[in-house]
Amino acid sequence: MNPVAIVGGGITGLSAAFRLRERNIPVTLYEAGPRVGGPIRTLCENGFMAEFGPNTILETSPKIAALITDLGLDPRRRDSDPAADKNYIVRNGKMVPLPVSPFAFATTRLFSPAAKGRILMEPFIRKPPGSEDESLADFVLRRLGREFLDYAINPFVSGIYAGDPAKLSVRYAFPKLHAVAARYGSLFVGQFLGARERKKRKEVTSQRAKKVSFDDGLQVLTETLQARLGGAVELNTSVIAARKDHVGWTVTVRDSHGETQRKHSAVLLCAPAHSLAGIQIEGEQMASLAPLREIEYPAVARIVLGFRREDVADPLGGFGFLVPEAERLSILGTTFSSSIFANRAPSGHVTLTSFIGGCRNPELATREPDELFERTLQDLQRVLGVRGKAVYQHHALFPSAIAQYNVGYGRFMELMAETEARCPGLFFAGSYRNGISLGNSIVAGQDAASRVAGHLFPAAASCRETLEDAA
Numbered sequence: 001m002n003p004v005a006i007v008g009g010g011i012t013g014l015s016a017a018f019r020l021r022e023r024n025i026p027v028t029l030y031e032a033g034p035r036v037g038g039p040i041r042t043l044c045e046n047g048f049m050a051e052f053g054p055n056t057i058l059e060t061s062p063k064i065a066a067l068i069t070d071l072g073l074d075p076r077r078r079d080s081d082p083a084a085d086k087n088y089i090v091r092n093g094k095m096v097p098l099p100v101s102p103f104a105f106a107t108t109r110l111f112s113p114a115a116k117g118r119i120l121m122e123p124f125i126r127k128p129p130g131s132e133d134e135s136l137a138d139f140v141l142r143r144l145g146r147e148f149l150d151y152a153i154n155p156f157v158s159g160i161y162a163g164d165p166a167k168l169s170v171r172y173a174f175p176k177l178h179a180v181a182a183r184y185g186s187l188f189v190g191q192f193l194g195a196r197e198r199k200k201r202k203e204v205t206s207q208r209a210k211k212v213s214f215d216d217g218l219q220v221l222t223e224t225l226q227a228r229l230g231g232a233v234e235l236n237t238s239v240i241a242a243r244k245d246h247v248g249w250t251v252t253v254r255d256s257h258g259e260t261q262r263k264h265s266a267v268l269l270c271a272p273a274h275s276l277a278g279i280q281i282e283g284e285q286m287a288s289l290a291p292l293r294e295i296e297y298p299a300v301a302r303i304v305l306g307f308r309r310e311d312v313a314d315p316l317g318g319f320g321f322l323v324p325e326a327e328r329l330s331i332l333g334t335t336f337s338s339s340i341f342a343n344r345a346p347s348g349h350v351t352l353t354s355f356i357g358g359c360r361n362p363e364l365a366t367r368e369p370d371e372l373f374e375r376t377l378q379d380l381q382r383v384l385g386v387r388g389k390a391v392y393q394h395h396a397l398f399p400s401a402i403a404q405y406n407v408g409y410g411r412f413m414e415l416m417a418e419t420e421a422r423c424p425g426l427f428f429a430g431s432y433r434n435g436i437s438l439g440n441s442i443v444a445g446q447d448a449a450s451r452v453a454g455h456l457f458p459a460a461a462s463c464r465e466t467l468e469d470a471a
């Protein structure tokens, strides 16, 4: 049998498998569904390109570009239009650019003069004792005030996590923000001083990171990974149990032929936390993964609408807009897909991708597609001056979309770390542990490959690390 079992064929599992195979370590990647990629899926219809889930990869780490290059995908890589660096927030039903310079901040209509004064007090706010794991809302209220929470953080969090700032943990959902506040005592000061350290680590902030996709959409990445892995990928095959004995791991899988047992030396768990909770881990001193079921994954619906260019009054110059909860629209936000990348709509048309639900209103996400098309159209009429009907529409529902790193997430992190320590050869990696963005998952998969290789061949791994450090 192949030494490594990878559970889950999302971008984390695929990246890990690719890097392990590169080291001549054979793997078997078990994917429960009929296709790899998780929410990454691209549909091209009538000249419109609809991304089911993610639209872009934020290139925050050099490991992302390295994977793209090593897969030979540089010629197919597409960086976003520079105009797409502009983001908007809806206030009083109108789009207002998110200020990104001191001058823009001074003149923006997004915040009242009183709110701007309150924001500028940030460097003087001291951290109260006992605020180690506080919610993002409490943190921002304390440091930056109510208006910043309502008109910057609330929409921003909906755009990234489809989450609720009152529940998300600063420490676990925004670890860099937490570290900056802890280290420098101020976000403004830390933003300024932290730039040097980021440069040293060759990292860029998400505001400055390139937004990346491919000529035929994000699915190009997962399709290419799958093609490179060939027969190592077993589709429609769920892992239901993993038992440790003195030799290694026996993994029980279920496919259309029934249940079978496979032997492996290491198991890398890259399925979502709610799926991992259902996998029975057996062996001495094993802890149940059932508590992972308590991690919140709200439902999100994604609506793509295509319009004739002349039917949209707004010039769509930017990445898109986010909607604060206080604005009471149905959608969480909209990306201007055909402004970000060139070939997302037929000539003379535009493609707009909107999201509904999340923690703000998970029930709304599950309503009938026709209702969601209509609600999205109404919101776009209001914000973008859309006239007439869409000439293209597509709906996708993610009943359990994105892991919420809520206050108290530390106990899940501890459970994973303790389980890894107690069960040599068992590893956790993915958006439920290493951060929810595609970039995080791509890096997590590659890092997990190094950890697994280190477990199987400790001497070779340490030699490779020394060579990589020297390079």
Ligand SMILES: Cc1cc2nc3c(=O)[nH]c(=O)nc-3n(C[C@H](O)[C@H](O)[C@H](O)COP(=O)(O)OP(=O)(O)OC[C@H]3O[C@@H](n4cnc5c(N)ncnc54)[C@H](O)[C@@H]3O)c2cc1C
Residues within 6 Å of the ligand: 007, 008, 009, 010, 011, 012, 013, 030, 031, 032, 033, 035, 036, 037, 038, 039, 040, 052, 053, 054, 055, 056, 057, 058, 237, 238, 239, 240, 270, 271, 272, 275, 276, 279, 300, 302, 398, 401, 402, 429, 430, 431, 432, 435, 436, 437, 438, 439, 441
């Ligand atoms: C609507 C939406 C929009 C998003 N937009 C963006 C964006 O624009 N940019 C961005 O950076 N991120 C975005 N994200 C987040 C990003 O897509 C995910 O964080 C990332 O794809 C997670 O990858 P993963 O490999 O960790 O997990 P997943 O992609 O969830 O993969 C896990 C895989 O495990 C499989 N599996 C489950 N149980 C088992 C089992 N028992 N045995 C075998 N296989 C199993 C599943 O079928 C799945 O294929 C978005 C997410 C959603 C839902």
